[in-house]
Amino acid sequence: MDLVSILATVILVTTIGTMIIGVGAYMAFKLRDKRKPNKKRSDDTLDAAGLRDAIFLTPYVHEGSVRSEAESIAPTAG
Amino acid sequence: MALKTFSRYFWAAAALVAVVTILGFSYSAVRKTQGSFSVLLENFVLSAVSFYLLAFLVILILRYAILVMYSFMDHMETLMKKRSAPPPKYREETTLPMVSLVVPAYNEGVVIQAAIRSLLQLDYPNFEIIVIDDGSTDDTYEKALEVAREPHDIPIRIVTKRNAGKAEALNTGMALALGEFILNMDGDTKLSGNTLRVCIRHFEDPRVGAVAGNVKVINRENIWSRIQALEYVEGLAMARKAQSFMRSVNIIPGPLGMFRKSVLQQVGGYDHDTFAEDCDLTLKLLMRGWHIAYEPNAIAWVETPSRLLDLLKQRYRWTRGILQATSKHSHALWQPRKAGINCYILWYMLFEGIMWPFSTLIGNIFFVYVGITYGLVTLLFFWWMQLTILDVIAAAYCVVIEEEDPSLILYAVAFRLFYINIIDISKVFATIEEWRGHTMTWGKLEREGKL
Numbered sequence: 001m002d003l004v005s006i007l008a009t010v011i012l013v014t015t016i017g018t019m020i021i022g023v024g025a026y027m028a029f030k031l032r033d034k035r036k037p038n039k040k041r042s043d044d045t046l047d048a049a050g051l052r053d054a055i056f057l058t059p060y061v062h063e064g065s066v067r068s069e070a071e072s073i074a075p076t077a078g
Numbered sequence: 079m080a081l082k083t084f085s086r087y088f089w090a091a092a093a094l095v096a097v098v099t100i101l102g103f104s105y106s107a108v109r110k111t112q113g114s115f116s117v118l119l120e121n122f123v124l125s126a127v128s129f130y131l132l133a134f135l136v137i138l139i140l141r142y143a144i145l146v147m148y149s150f151m152d153h154m155e156t157l158m159k160k161r162s163a164p165p166p167k168y169r170e171e172t173t174l175p176m177v178s179l180v181v182p183a184y185n186e187g188v189v190i191q192a193a194i195r196s197l198l199q200l201d202y203p204n205f206e207i208i209v210i211d212d213g214s215t216d217d218t219y220e221k222a223l224e225v226a227r228e229p230h231d232i233p234i235r236i237v238t239k240r241n242a243g244k245a246e247a248l249n250t251g252m253a254l255a256l257g258e259f260i261l262n263m264d265g266d267t268k269l270s271g272n273t274l275r276v277c278i279r280h281f282e283d284p285r286v287g288a289v290a291g292n293v294k295v296i297n298r299e300n301i302w303s304r305i306q307a308l309e310y311v312e313g314l315a316m317a318r319k320a321q322s323f324m325r326s327v328n329i330i331p332g333p334l335g336m337f338r339k340s341v342l343q344q345v346g347g348y349d350h351d352t353f354a355e356d357c358d359l360t361l362k363l364l365m366r367g368w369h370i371a372y373e374p375n376a377i378a379w380v381e382t383p384s385r386l387l388d389l390l391k392q393r394y395r396w397t398r399g400i401l402q403a404t405s406k407h408s409h410a411l412w413q414p415r416k417a418g419i420n421c422y423i424l425w426y427m428l429f430e431g432i433m434w435p436f437s438t439l440i441g442n443i444f445f446v447y448v449g450i451t452y453g454l455v456t457l458l459f460f461w462w463m464q465l466t467i468l469d470v471i472a473a474a475y476c477v478v479i480e481e482e483d484p485s486l487i488l489y490a491v492a493f494r495l496f497y498i499n500i501i502d503i504s505k506v507f508a509t510i511e512e513w514r515g516h517t518m519t520w521g522k523l524e525r526e527g528k529l
Contacts, residue, residue, distance in 0.1 A: 005456065025387060029391055
């Protein structure tokens with residue numbers, strides 16, 4: 001067997017191998033994309049639909065004022 | 079939409095009818111001859127494929143020859159300009175116009191700080207940085223803010239918005255930019271220090287609407303990324319330099335492109351309807367008659383996928399994106415007089431995007447079949463050899479022109495031996511899926527933070 005024949009056989013095997021790997025890798029990439037959607041970070045500012053509410057649109061209520069309001073209501077209720 | 083689908087299937091059916099007609103004509107000829115029909119039909123098909131591959135090879139050799147010649151002429155032109163250049167307008171410190179650097183970032187938490195810090199080191203007196211956090215789900219925004227809060231002289235603005243894609247982020251950056259010129263880049267890119275100075279000189283020519291930069295691979299850590307490094311060097315040193323000679327660069331790369339703000343506004347910024355918004359924008363500029371220059375000394379170092387599946391994901395998106403962009407401007411394909419050089423650019427893109435991968439795949443299947451069936455394996459060897467010789471010559475030329483690492487030339491053999499076979503199969507599937515109108519997602523690559 002001369003050198004060209006040996007090299008030709010190597011190229012033949014490599015070409016068939018890479019074509020099989022190419023198809024397999026493509027299918028693997030498609031499968032991976034279907035199975036593993038992008039992980040979402042658990043974010044308190046996201047609503048149920050996964051959309052972020054702009055913080056400055058939410059009225060700010062100070063914790064202390066809520067507590068004092070509750071305290072002022074409590075004796076009346078009791 | 080229905081009309082588009084109908085038109086697509088109509089052309090496919092027309093092509094099928096054409097093939098069947100040719101085979102039908104051959105059938106009557108075959109019937110008159112001696113021997114088995116199947117053998118003669120096989121010979122007929124093999125002869126047709128042989129002629130097709132021969133024609134493809136001629137086009138390929140012409141393509142390499144023309145690109146090398148034009149890129150060499152561009153190289154010589156640059157050297158001549160350096161020697162006999164008139165005093166430039168944009169070289170004095172006081173006359174340098176303001177440039178806005180727009181950095182869109184989606185989940186670039188690993189690399190965003192290094193990217194912004196590298197921008198602060200740029201050698202230019204008058205620029206601002208605008209980082210657009212495109213609704214990242216990681217800590218990109220917080221990390222960008224940390225760098226912005228550090229003491230420095232360069233104005234940095236960090237803007238966060240709902241995720242709406244890179245095109246929308248770049249348009250937001252365009253709207254916020256204060257500079258007369260805008261440099262768009264990726265969040266994972268590191269620029270060479272002289273980028274702004276060397277790019278801005280091209281705008282002395284009022285016909286130049288944009289400048290494309292030189293993209294190089296930073297993470298040359300395994301065979302995949304090293305072959306990609308060679309691919310980038312070849313693509314830029316040969317193809318883009320040749321296109322630059324004709325002032326018609328067909329893709330301003332996402333990692334580094336500088337624009338006149340007025341031109342970006344004139345064409346309406348980036349569109350959302352393709353997955354290769356940089357290619358689409360470039361075609362829009364070309365169709366409006368703007369010249370696009372290439373600056374080899376403005377270097378953007380990027381991190382490329384170092385794993386096979388990530389690489390396929392990237393190439394899949396590129397292929398479909400380029401096909402989408404080409405399809406959007408397909409009217410120029412059939413108007414050579416009106417569209418001028420843009421017509422040839424679109425045909426060139428179709429050759430690279432569709433004909434080349436399909437032809438190499440058909441060639442491989444054909445020669446493997448002939449090799450196994452008729453024992454003519456040497457034909458496959460010579461087919462591979464001639465393609466490899468073309469690749470090695472092109473690689474050697476580009477490595478010399480770009481003053482790159484000479485060891486990259488050796489990867490031209492690996493490129494032809496296995497790399498391009500795998501990539502071409504992915505491109506062929508991407509083309510078929512694009513033709514069939516499959517839905518696709520952006521396909522964000524996972525960054526490893528090699529900057």
